[in-house]
Each structure stands twice: as C-alpha cells, then as structure tokens.
Amino acid sequence: MQLLKRFSPILTVIGIQLVVLIGLYLLIQGLWQGFSFSLSLWAKVSIQAAGAVLVSYLFRLPLWWIAIQFIIPFAVVLAIIFDLPTWVYPLAFFALLLFYWNSADERVPLYLSNKTTWKALADLLEEDRLSGDNKPIHFIDLGSGFSGTLVALARQFPRHTFTGAETAPLPYLVSIIRCQISGLDNVHVQRKSLWDVDLSRYQWAYAFLSPEPMPRLFKKVISEMPKGSKFISNSFVVPNNPPTDTRILEDRRQTELHIWDIN
Ligand SMILES: C[S@@+](CC[C@H](N)C(=O)[O-])C[C@H]1O[C@@H](n2cnc3c(N)ncnc32)[C@H](O)[C@@H]1O
Structure with missing residues (x-):
C-alpha cells in the first residue's frame, strides 16, 4: 500500500500518456481514412507531448510533472531512433528515484535554496x-x-x-x-x-x-x-x-x- 502511494503520481503520469496515445491513434486513423492525410513523426510526437501536458494540467498535476510529461514522448522517440539498450530505461528511472524520492508521495521535488x-x-x-x-x-x-x-x-x-x-x-x-x-x-x-x-x-x-x-x-x-x-x-x-x-x-x-x- 505504501509502495502504491509512493508510485501513484508516476502511475497517473503513465496513465495520462497512454490515454493521450489512444487519442493520437484515433486522430491518425481519422485523418488517414477521412482525408488520406498522414502526420509526420515529429508532428505525432508534438501532439502527444502537448496532449499529455494539457491533460496533466486539467488533472492539476504539479508543474514539474507537467514538464516531465512534455519531455517523455520526445525522450522515448529519441531513445528508439538512437537504439539505446533497454537497461538504460530502468537505470534512468532508478537514478531519478534516488534523487526525487519525495516527489511522488510527499509531492516535494528537489530544488535548492539559492x-x-x-x-x-x-x-x-x-x-x-x-x-x-x-x-x-x-x-x-x-x-x-x-x-x-x-x-x-x-x-x-x-x-x-x-x-x-x-x-x-x-x-x-x-x-x-x-x-x-x-x-x-x-x-x-x-x-x-x-x-x-x-x-x-x-x-x-x-x-x-x-x-x-x-x-x-x-x-x-x-x-x-x-x-x-x-x-x-x-x-x-x-x-x-x-x-x-x-x-x-x-x-x-x-x-x-x-x-x-x-x-
Ligand atoms: C525543495 S528541496 C529543498 C532543499 C533544501 N532545504 C534547500 O533549501 O536547499 C526539498 C527537500 O525536501 C526533501 N523532503 C521531502 N519530503 C521529506 C520528508 N518527509 N522528510 C525528509 N525530507 C523530505 C526532498 O527530498 C528534498 O530534498
């Protein structure tokens, strides 16, 4: 239960990306079937990022999560293009977790007094x-x-x-x-x-x-x-x-x- 609580904002983030991805899929299908129009790769990525930002904003996620939502689609596509090994993802996630331990359940990120x-x-x-x-x-x-x-x-x-x-x-x-x-x-x-x-x-x-x-x-x-x-x-x-x-x-x-x- 404690673990679920710690990860619940992360699950929300993933859930939002998936919902937007389904919307993007329907949009791509509609444009193709209705107008024989196909979006470029970066147009699709930009729509996914903008959609995730919008839904996250409506869900009142904190600002730092909204920024992460914007970055995720670009990071995933770049990782695919540059063919990064699969262990990079859990490693990056783990490293982030060690720094941002309290972002999830306490909703306190790491930023420093100047x-x-x-x-x-x-x-x-x-x-x-x-x-x-x-x-x-x-x-x-x-x-x-x-x-x-x-x-x-x-x-x-x-x-x-x-x-x-x-x-x-x-x-x-x-x-x-x-x-x-x-x-x-x-x-x-x-x-x-x-x-x-x-x-x-x-x-x-x-x-x-x-x-x-x-x-x-x-x-x-x-x-x-x-x-x-x-x-x-x-x-x-x-x-x-x-x-x-x-x-x-x-x-x-x-x-x-x-x-x-x-x-
Ligand atoms: C915004 S940073 C501020 C860091 C430092 N006080 C400064 O002013 O530079 C907030 C820090 O609080 C830590 N934090 C959040 N919740 C905490 C908790 N329940 N117990 C201890 N530390 C916590 C975070 O990990 C993070 O390092």
Whole structure:
C-alpha cells in the first residue's frame, strides 16, 4: 500500500500518456481514412507531448510533472531512433528515484535554496542575535536537500548548531560527504523523515517544500516548537495562517521568505 502511494503520481503520469496515445491513434486513423492525410513523426510526437501536458494540467498535476510529461514522448522517440539498450530505461528511472524520492508521495521535488536565500537567512539570524539574548540556537532544515543552506550558515554562525532531515538517498549521501568535507562540527544531517523530527529541540525551523505538506507541517510546528521560536518557509504559505512577516528577496524569482513567530 505504501509502495502504491509512493508510485501513484508516476502511475497517473503513465496513465495520462497512454490515454493521450489512444487519442493520437484515433486522430491518425481519422485523418488517414477521412482525408488520406498522414502526420509526420515529429508532428505525432508534438501532439502527444502537448496532449499529455494539457491533460496533466486539467488533472492539476504539479508543474514539474507537467514538464516531465512534455519531455517523455520526445525522450522515448529519441531513445528508439538512437537504439539505446533497454537497461538504460530502468537505470534512468532508478537514478531519478534516488534523487526525487519525495516527489511522488510527499509531492516535494528537489530544488535548492539559492545563495541570496542563504544570505537572507544569515541576516535574519544576525538580526535575532543582535536583538535577543545571544544564546546558541538549534536550527533545522526540514528536507535539507544537499545541505548547502546548512553548511553555509554553520560556517557563518559557529556557536549555533545546524541539523538537516532528509530522506532522499542520494541527496542524503551528498550531504554526509559535504558536511564531512566542510570540517565543521556544528552541522549534521539525519536520514529521517521531517514528520519524525522532534521539533521541541529547535528554536529555528526552515522548510522549502511545496504547497502540499504545509498545512500538516504547520500543525506540527505549532504543537511542538517552543515559545519564542521561528518557523520560516521558503515560498509556500499556510492557508488561513498568515505569517508574522514576509521578506521578498532580490533574486530572479523574487523568493518570498515567510516567517512565523511561534508564541
Ligand atoms: C525543495 S528541496 C529543498 C532543499 C533544501 N532545504 C534547500 O533549501 O536547499 C526539498 C527537500 O525536501 C526533501 N523532503 C521531502 N519530503 C521529506 C520528508 N518527509 N522528510 C525528509 N525530507 C523530505 C526532498 O527530498 C528534498 O530534498
């Protein structure tokens, strides 16, 4: 059941491609029988890709799945043209799975906070240090990816402790190596689901996830984080729970950092 849940968006993606393929087949037959007109190979591939994008959009699949839907028909045809060996497909799928472990069931893909965001988080920590009692802080990145955010902050704030929770196997492995290479002893990553983290130990929690887990995550934050702590969400808000403050960053995507003071 758990496995089915993890793969359900992937099954939806495959199902949509198959349904569009049936539609394309009927269209090809209709054009040929009605008008003796035959589509070129790339016209067929483009129609398949556009159809898959349209149906995925109507099914409200997340944007990254819609992009994948567009790529699939072209990738399959190119693979056939260049006669790639069959083991390439499961291998590519497996490699993607190790990176995008949480895209399917958690609906959280892997994309990374940029350096402008690292700097904004550092500025917030610095503001807090100047206005507060200057005690060491425990900071957690919930879904820490390759740990770039954590290592950058750990280097700048040696008195604070930075922890990551990450379940995707390859990002976790990269994180372990990165933390080791950094030589810092105030940054650690755990192979742990963010749902299993005890947030009562942390004064700051940062998350860059997707709209999907936000309501459940916010409930966890409110019930576990200590009074006076801060929860920061990169880009994603919590329905019906406006943040205490929002910082709009001066990067290309105008990143929004939503900050909640936990009282
Ligand atoms: C958008 S990336 C953000 C990475 C990093 N926090 C950053 O800002 O650069 C989200 C990460 O959360 C991880 N993730 C998603 N659901 C998770 C869960 N339940 N437990 C732990 N990690 C999770 C994904 O694997 C991915 O690496």
